[in-house]
Amino acid sequence: MSKVLITGTSSGIGLATAIVLGRAGHTVYATMRNPERGAALREVLEKEQLPISILTMDVDSDESVDAATSAIRAQTGSIDVLVNNAGIDRAGSIEGLAFEDFRATMETNYFGTLRSIRAWLPDMRKRQSGCIINVTSVAGRIACSPLGPYSASKFAVEALSEALAQEVKPFNVRVAVVQPGIIDTAMARRIEDANIDAVYPQVRRFGQLFQASLEKPTPPTVVAEKIREIIESGTQTLRHPVGPDAEGFLGWRASMNDEDWVAWGALPDEAWYDRVAKDFGLDARSKRRSATS
Numbered sequence: 001m002s003k004v005l006i007t008g009t010s011s012g013i014g015l016a017t018a019i020v021l022g023r024a025g026h027t028v029y030a031t032m033r034n035p036e037r038g039a040a041l042r043e044v045l046e047k048e049q050l051p052i053s054i055l056t057m058d059v060d061s062d063e064s065v066d067a068a069t070s071a072i073r074a075q076t077g078s079i080d081v082l083v084n085n086a087g088i089d090r091a092g093s094i095e096g097l098a099f100e101d102f103r104a105t106m107e108t109n110y111f112g113t114l115r116s117i118r119a120w121l122p123d124m125r126k127r128q129s130g131c132i133i134n135v136t137s138v139a140g141r142i143a144c145s146p147l148g149p150y151s152a153s154k155f156a157v158e159a160l161s162e163a164l165a166q167e168v169k170p171f172n173v174r175v176a177v178v179q180p181g182i183i184d185t186a187m188a189r190r191i192e193d194a195n196i197d198a199v200y201p202q203v204r205r206f207g208q209l210f211q212a213s214l215e216k217p218t219p220p221t222v223v224a225e226k227i228r229e230i231i232e233s234g235t236q237t238l239r240h241p242v243g244p245d246a247e248g249f250l251g252w253r254a255s256m257n258d259e260d261w262v263a264w265g266a267l268p269d270e271a272w273y274d275r276v277a278k279d280f281g282l283d284a285r286s287k288r289r290s291a292t293s
Contacts, residue, residue, distance in 0.1 A: 002131075002231055003079045005029040005072065007059055007116055008086030010037035012185035013135060016220035017083060017227050022050035024228055029072050029079065031057035033086075059086045059112025069119040078127065081231050082120050084113040084157075085135040089187045091146045091207075093200040102149045109153035114160065124173045131174040133227055134161045138181050138246050142253045144265050145202035147191070165238055176230045179250075181243035182210060184217035202265060205272055208284040212276075218243045245280075252279060 004021055008014040009030035018030040018041060030052050032038055038054050045052050053075075057068035072079065087109045090101040113134055124130025139147050140154030158177060165175035182188055191210045197203040226242045229235075241247050253261060264275060273285040 001025045001027065002081050003027045003029070003076055004081040004083060004231070005031065005079045005116075005120070006083040006085055007031050007057065007112070008033075009041060009054075010034070011040070012187060013180065013183065013220045013223045014083075014085040015041055016224040017085065018052055019044055019050070020221060020224035020228050021231070022052040023048070024232075026051070026081075026231070027076070028052040029055055029076075031055045031068055031086075033058045033060075059115055060107050062115065065115045065119055078123050079120060080129070081131045081133065082116060083133045083135070083227060084116050086112055087135070087153075087187075089147070089190060090149045091191050091203065093146060093197050093203055094148050096197050096200065096203075097149060102152070105149040105153045106156070109150070110156040110160070113157050117160075117164065121168070121173070125168065125171045128172045130168075130172075131176065131231060132161075132164070132168075133176045133178060133230055135178045135180070135223070135227075136161075138179050138241065138249045140177075140179060141250060144206065145200060146197070146206055162238065174234075174236060175238065176235070177239045178223060178226060178230070179239060179241045179246060180223045181241070181246035181249060182213040182218065183220055183223060183243055184214060185220055188214060201269055205269065205284065209276060209282060212282040212284045213245060218245075248280065 004026050006014055006018055006028060009018045010032040018028050022028045028051060030041060035054055035056050041052070041054060044050065055068050055071060056064065058064040088105055090097055090105050092101070117132060134157050136154040136157050139151045140158045143151040143155065161175055161177045168175060188210060191207060223242050226240055230240065241250055256264065267275065276282050276284050
């Protein structure tokens with residue numbers, strides 16, 4: 001069994017991963033920015049007596065990451081697996097969002113991941129053992145409005161992971177990237193309800209695509225089980241798309257050249273809805289009508 005540190009465990013994929021790994025017998029250090037939001041995890045922990053410890057760690061803060069790292073080292077000496085899951089989203093047009101939205105998204109999703117890696121990588125390298133799992137997204141390989149800031153941060157983590165994997169392989173440290181599709185989390189529901197942008201229809205339309213997809217929701221446990229599989233299998237595979245739509249979305253994008261992709265995102269409403277229905281069988285158009293009726 002492994003000793004696993006997970007970031008962002010108060011809800012969604014992080015919460016599900018902590019529970020799945022704890023039930024599998026792994027020792028879990030479940031970190032979150034605000035432990036007051038950890039009621040759901042504490043309830044399961046207390047009921048099932050799982051090997052999970054809840055710690056405060058704000059990945060935006062050098063001091064907080066250092067403090068949590070020191071506390072875990074004092075308790076257990078080292079970890080075997082780091083799961084970088086903490087993340088935030090900002091949905092809107094490039095013009096319409098505040099500059100701070102871009103900065104905040106990059107701070108948490110990219111620099112937060114980097115802080116955690118740099119806290120534990122020297123130990124893994126010296127021990128010649130370890131696994132770093134970075135949770136990105138299909139949006140880390142496919143960029144479309146209104147997820148510009150989010151995609152930018154996840155693209156950055158994808159690049160970081162690819163470079164890191166080359167550096168640490170000689171030290172027997174594995175790197176894996178988990179790429180969820182549309183998963184039923186609070187983040188996905190926020191995108192579903194994204195504010196309408198009067199200038200850019202992509203913001204409204206993409207929210208409706210999420211609505212249509214979430215009619216048959218994929219639970220976060222699907223991603224959590226993939227993370228468990230990566231840990232326990234010893235796989236050297238770098239990228240792991242997860243969820244029933246992930247491979248489809250990635251294959252769809254790969255089937256188009258860049259100009260076709262841009263043209264798809266710029267289609268007028270009716271043509272765009274027709275393409276979504278044809279390519280994915282998702283009726284986003286009906287959501288538009290119910291939202292405006």
